[in-house]
Amino acid sequence: MEPSDTQVSAEVEGAQRATGLHLVTPKVRRHSTRPRSVTLGIRAAVLLVLFGAYWLVAIKVNDVNKLPTPREIFDHYGTLITGQDLIGNFAISMSRAAKGFAIGTSVGLVLGTIAGLTAVGEEVVDAPMQILRTVPLAAMLSLFIIWFGLGDLPKLLLIALFCVFPVYINTTSALRNVDRKMVESARSFGLRGPRLLGDVIVPMALPGILTGLRLAGSLSVLALVIAEQINSNSGIGAMLINANSVFEYTTVFCIVVLYGTFGLLVDLFFRFIEHVALPWRRGVSVR
Amino acid sequence: MSAAPGTEVERDRHVAVICEGIDKRFGGHVALDGVDLVMREGEFVALVGKSGSGKTTLLRILAGLEAPDAGTLLVPEARTVVFQEPRLIPAKRVWKNVSLGRGRGAAARAEAEAALGTVGLSHRSSAWPATLSGGEAQRVALARALVRQPKLLLLDEPFAALDALTRLQMQRLISDLVEDFAPATLIVTHDVEEALLLADRIILLRDGKLAVEVAISEPRPRSLGGAHFDGLRRELLGELGVTV
Ligand SMILES: Nc1ncnc2c1ncn2[C@@H]1O[C@H](COP(=O)(O)OP(=O)(O)O)[C@@H](O)[C@H]1O
Numbered sequence: 001m002e003p004s005d006t007q008v009s010a011e012v013e014g015a016q017r018a019t020g021l022h023l024v025t026p027k028v029r030r031h032s033t034r035p036r037s038v039t040l041g042i043r044a045a046v047l048l049v050l051f052g053a054y055w056l057v058a059i060k061v062n063d064v065n066k067l068p069t070p071r072e073i074f075d076h077y078g079t080l081i082t083g084q085d086l087i088g089n090f091a092i093s094m095s096r097a098a099k100g101f102a103i104g105t106s107v108g109l110v111l112g113t114i115a116g117l118t119a120v121g122e123e124v125v126d127a128p129m130q131i132l133r134t135v136p137l138a139a140m141l142s143l144f145i146i147w148f149g150l151g152d153l154p155k156l157l158l159i160a161l162f163c164v165f166p167v168y169i170n171t172t173s174a175l176r177n178v179d180r181k182m183v184e185s186a187r188s189f190g191l192r193g194p195r196l197l198g199d200v201i202v203p204m205a206l207p208g209i210l211t212g213l214r215l216a217g218s219l220s221v222l223a224l225v226i227a228e229q230i231n232s233n234s235g236i237g238a239m240l241i242n243a244n245s246v247f248e249y250t251t252v253f254c255i256v257v258l259y260g261t262f263g264l265l266v267d268l269f270f271r272f273i274e275h276v277a278l279p280w281r282r283g284v285s286v287r
Numbered sequence: 288m289s290a291a292p293g294t295e296v297e298r299d300r301h302v303a304v305i306c307e308g309i310d311k312r313f314g315g316h317v318a319l320d321g322v323d324l325v326m327r328e329g330e331f332v333a334l335v336g337k338s339g340s341g342k343t344t345l346l347r348i349l350a351g352l353e354a355p356d357a358g359t360l361l362v363p364e365a366r367t368v369v370f371q372e373p374r375l376i377p378a379k380r381v382w383k384n385v386s387l388g389r390g391r392g393a394a395a396r397a398e399a400e401a402a403l404g405t406v407g408l409s410h411r412s413s414a415w416p417a418t419l420s421g422g423e424a425q426r427v428a429l430a431r432a433l434v435r436q437p438k439l440l441l442l443d444e445p446f447a448a449l450d451a452l453t454r455l456q457m458q459r460l461i462s463d464l465v466e467d468f469a470p471a472t473l474i475v476t477h478d479v480e481e482a483l484l485l486a487d488r489i490i491l492l493r494d495g496k497l498a499v500e501v502a503i504s505e506p507r508p509r510s511l512g513g514a515h516f517d518g519l520r521r522e523l524l525g526e527l528g529v530t531v
Pocket residue numbers: 284285313314316318336337338339340341342343344345
């Protein structure tokens with residue numbers, strides 16, 4: 001049956017003594033199987049270090065109009081909440097960003113799917129999209145006002161336009177890069193149309209599609225700054241612009257911090273979505 | 288069955304692989320349970336076992352692709368693997384797949400072309416991998432493994448997906464190449480005939496344990512007639528749970 005332990009150990013000795021072959025114990029590349037808590041810990045530590053560094057520099061600069069300390073920023077939030085209805089404005093902005101995101105990503109997904117799945121779809125959709133992509137939206141605010149007035153509509157459309165492109169581009173390329181062998185075998189099992197799309201193509205394209213959604217998520221808040229210049233009377237984008245033009249830099253910092261926090265939340269949200277939507281990529285060893 | 292690893296000549300060869308008490312668990316599932324294995328230079332070992340018995344896991348551990356949970360492992364630095372699928376890089380032409388990581392110069396190309404010659408694929412050297420047949424792709428994978436002049440060649444069911452004819456050609460090819468290059472070779476296969484045809488020694492994994500070990504001293508190339516091979520075949524198939 002099996003060689004006994006002593007016999008093998010003697011051979012180990014013999015091999016190490018006499019063999020012309022240099023033997024090693026291989027170093028195995030470990031997959032990242034670190035617990036989530038460690039990953040989160042590292043991320044938090046990086047933020048803390050950056051925060052500390054900022055604090056030190058701010059103390060050194062010692063000028064609230066150039067670089068307010070975290071303390072001063074924090075205190076200023078109170079003033080903004082009571083004096084300028086920061087919370088109400090934040091809510092308005094978030095609702096605009098969410099609506100614009102929803103419209104823009106829907107359009108991006110539909111157009112991206114059309115262009116990604118069919119040759120004729122790409123021929124029809126792609127060139128106009130590439131042209132639209134480079135239109136300097138920020139410089140066309142007055143046109144939007146003439147077309148759509150001063151209400152929410154032009155703002156939502158602007159935000160949506162910002163969201164369309166990243167989703168479109170990523171969806172198209174993700175769909176086009178789906179392994180054709182998988183599609184072919186699914187076809188041969190009789191999957192067609194929506195079933196083929198839903199069961200095979202979309203799950204495999206999902207990582208790329210999520211990248212597009214992620215980009216759109218942050219763009220939708222960035223676009224607020226441009227969109228809320230229209231009749232700039234509400235929203236944190238408008239607050240930011242107004243504060244900027246009257247040199248209220250502490251307010252600017254307050255809102256920028258708000259933006260940063262929101263960016264972090266958007267990222268966490270999409271991480272969660274990826275975690276839920278892509279279970280087959282989680283800790284699966286490649287073999 | 289005895290553990291006698293072949294002839295006296297083999298005893299004098301350098302030891303190329305030492306495994307002692309290798310354990311591997313996946314969650315609660317025990318994939319390998321105290322596997323001991325010694326291989327010598329130039330020795331051709333076939334690893335057989337039912338599907339899920341831990342063959343690939345052992346091969347991946349020997350390759351250094353997976354870490355054992357316990358046990359001692361000593362292998363040569365020059366190891367190469369031919370996986371069950373060819374795993375060619377679709378974005379690189381055939382010869383570049385072979386010379387992967389060995390430079391871009393004329394020397395690397397010549398070396399790759401030579402290796403492709405030994406597997407009979409010189410004429411496909413600048414083809415894209417996606418245009419190869421299954422057998423051709425697997426031969427490229429073999430060339431890629433051989434060009435590195437491994438001291439340990441690991442083959443994971445390399446012919447499993449091939450038709451019977453190509454398979455016979457590949458078996459002959461491997462047998463010749465291994466004779467010429469003389470690395471220690473471990474071939475995982477579920478095919479007892481293939482094991483009998485190629486190996487100096489056959490080891491059988493059952494539930495993660497090495498259960499049977501058979502030495503075969505007949506010279507290669509072999510034909511599998513005769514009472515001796517019939518007996519061995521019946522015995523191995525019996526151990527695998529097939530009655531013949
Ligand atoms: N990453 C993994 N997670 C859980 N189980 C695994 C994993 N890899 C392999 N296994 C299990 O370990 C056992 C041995 O697998 P393997 O070595 O691939 O078998 P085979 O002998 O068919 O090559 C199988 O039961 C397989 O399901």
